[in-house]
Amino acid sequence: MSSPESVSSSITVLAENIGGIDSTEVTLQPGVNVLTGRNATNRTSFLQTIMAALGSRRSSLKGDADAGHVELEFDDEQYTRYLERRNGEVVFDGDPYLDDPELPDLFAFLLESNEARRAVRRGDDLRELIMQPIDTDEIEAEISMLEAEKRELDDRLEELAQLDTELPDLEADRVALEDEIEATTERIETLEAELEAFDLDVEASRARKAEIESAFADLQTARTDLESIEYDLETERESYDELERERDELEAELEAFDDTQESPDRLEGRVQELRARKRSLDTTVSELQSVIRFNEERLADDGFEFDLEETSDASDGDGDDGDITEQLLADSNDVVCWTCGSQVDRDRIESTLDRLRSLRQSKLDERSELQDQIDELSARRKELRERRQKRGEIETRLEAIEDELERRSRRIEELEADLEAQQARVDELESDAETFENAEYGDVIETHRELNRLELELEDLEDERDEVEGRIEEIEATVDERSDLEDRRETLEDELTDLRTRVDRIEANAVDAFNEHMDSILSILEYRNIDRIWIERREKTVREGRRKVSRTAFDLHIVRTTADGRTYEDTVDHLSESEREVTGLVFALAGYLVHDVHEVVPFMLLDSLEAIDSNRIADLVEYFEEYVDCLVVALLREDAEALEESYTYVQEI
Missing domain, CATH: 3.40.50.300 (P-loop containing nucleotide triphosphate hydrolases)
Structure with missing residues (x-):
């Protein structure tokens, strides 16, 4: 194979x-x-x-x-x-x-440090190890993607369901508006018929009638223009008030800035100064470490290595004296100083080394304190720069608001002047119309006035009805969308079920394969203390953030037989060290066969x-x-x- x-x-x-x-x-x-x-x-x-x-x-x-x-x-x-x-x-x-090398690392390179063997020895959940070589990431990613799409569909369907509750009220509003429009239209037609019924046969009367109609037409136009100016003026005033509110908020925010705070440029200088000190300390610490290491090495070698035999031979040649000198040197706690060449007590050198180590530690502590100060000042400098930038943005916005307020103020003044002029125009036209109100034309004038009012009212009613009908059409158009969304949601449910079932099947097949191959390997080993090793797949509830979710766990079980032939289940925790080693090896070898590592x-x-x-x-x-x-x-x-x-x-x- x-x-x-x-x-x-x-x-x-x-x-x-x-x-x-x-x-x-x-x-x-x-x-x-x-x-x-x-x-x-x-x-x-x-x-x-x-x-x-x-x-x-x-x-x-x-x-x-x-x-x-x-x-x-x-x-x-x-x-x-x-x-x-x-x-x-x-x-x-x-x-x-x-x-x-992921798969061979798990199931082919079976050294003592092998992760599969170690996981069994520790009693870990084996799911991750068993499923790691199996590519379920793509399935899990697709499940996550479909779940996200399903949540979006649910939100949209909920919005559409709320629109359903709005539709009956809109239908009722449309019926009421159409009834009112119909009544208004009938009244207008009645008034128009009354005007036609007036008998103005003579040519002068006809001219007078045309003059009356022209006067009321001008009055109606003037009133329409007046309403338009009033609307524009109201809009400009609302915009002006909104700008004033924004200006007040920005000015309050600007006043909150503390002008007495230190400059970030000054902090920059302080940071550079501290960094220079830190670099100096780094050099000092490095030099101290070199000195300490050098002295430790020399001390370990007992100073300079003099040839004691040559030294004794260079004296008076007395062999006995040489032996005595060597014995004294052997018993001495002195070393040869590597700076001056004299004999120095080892304790004095070690004491000096301790002081050097203490000095190095104090320098390290000072360096750490400097780093803390640098970090603190750098953070403060960054904060001040951000505040300065924010202040600049506010000041720029305030300047723009002031310009906009000035422009809108001028526009308001123009509109107020236009409104005053138009109101005067309306008053003048109304005054002219009143001159026609005499015994002969009083009814005609009143009829014209009422007809003009009703025509304006009819326009407003028709506009309102069009808005209601537009909203109704918008909601009714969502019916097809909702049907499509519900179909898509049902399809998503089926796809999610299939994917989750597919993962379950993969996990179940993997566990079955491991159990089968572990049985085969145990039958080869004929291990007396362990009858069977098998993996149980179970569901467990774990917490992920604030949610509790269901996850799969793989538990390893051991089957033993007592001396009297009774069979019972055990866990890895109760195995001896050698039994754990055997169990871990059996699991790893089964993984080699399950995942076809030889391929x-x-x-x-x-x-x-x-x-x-x-x-x-x-x-x-x-x-x-x-x-x-x-x-x-x-x-x-x-x-x-x-x-x-x-x-x-x-x-x-």
Whole structure:
């Protein structure tokens, strides 16, 4: 069951400064490769080397090295990885086998630090680990998108439902307006008929009638113009009042600014001064640290390294005296001063070092205080600049408001003058109309006046009816929209149900697959203390912000059998350390089979199998040999003895 890119040639691994390895070159073969030897023989480091070449970032750089590299070569292909320490972190570069090592990191690189094994040991919820390689992110994103669309539809449908409550009142208003319009129209027609009925046969009477009609037409036009001027004047006054209110608010806000506050430019100078002091302290601290480190190293070496044997030979040549001198020096607590070359008591030097350390600490504290002051002043400076900018914006707006007030004031004065002139015009026309009110034409004049009033009223009623009918048409037009929205909402419900069910099915299938493969692996191990390991999928309620939501959890269960044959369930918390190790390994190996990791990477790495005896290890290796092109397992010599001799054995790294 080899992977699409199966390994058919020998495998060469070169490493430098990886884990505990200085430098090594090892050749592996397709099939099973066994790394044997005692503990602390770089077997785990070598597995980390292979991991790095395959693309993992869970390999470590040698502690005393700043850079390292790995080369992995097989089937005429070479894969490289470079590790470099930068700013306290290890940076990876190169051309590894995998671009995304997530799946192998979980279920193929099964070292002691493997996350799947550790999660079982800790008793964690296993859902995230099991589902992590399964691409449900797209489904979850689609669910979130559809839920958001459904909320928008619900809001819109609620708005449309509120419009339904408005429609009956509008219908009643329309009926009332149409009745009133009909009555007004009938009255107008009656008045027009009355005017036609007046007998003005003679030519003079006809001219008089035309003069009367012209006078009332002029009066009606003048009144219409008067209403228009009154409307414009009212609008300008409202705008003027609104501007005055805004001006008062801005002036009150402007008065709240404290003109006595210090200048941000002055704070800038203060910040620069503190930064200069801080840089000076940085230099001092660095120099103190260098002095302290140098003296600590010299003190550890007991000062300068003089050759005592040559010194004694250069004296009077008495061997006994030399022996005595060496004994005295050996018993002495003095060291050779590296500044003057004299013997100095170690305690005095250590006391001086303590004072230097204390001085460095005080400088660090002072530096921290300076940084706090810099941060505080910088924040204050930023606040003052923002306030200055806000003040400028207010002042600019106030200037614009004053200009606008002045313009509108002039306009109001013009409109008031126009209103006064138009009112005079109306009064004049009304006065002229009154001259026609005599015994002969009094009824005609009154009829004209009433007819003019009714015609204006009819225009207002028709405008109001048109507005009501427009609103009714707008609401009625939403009926089709609401039907479409309800259909879309029903479709969304079905889609959400399908997506959620799909996630449930994926989770259930994954759990079933894990349980099936864990049963198979346990049957190979024939582990007496554990009859079965199985995962239960359940729903739990968790809090997300202010809401409580339902989430899926995967719980690991252990089935045991007592000495008298009674079966009972247990949890990981009650297992021994070795049982946890076995359970974690079984879970990780099942993950390898469930997720078909052999189709992603042709290597499996096994380490830290001490909790399993050698015969079971041999059975486990034989079982997984079928699934992987190159299986590399690290074992103690005594555990490796049960494995087949045909395997490739590596004893030195």
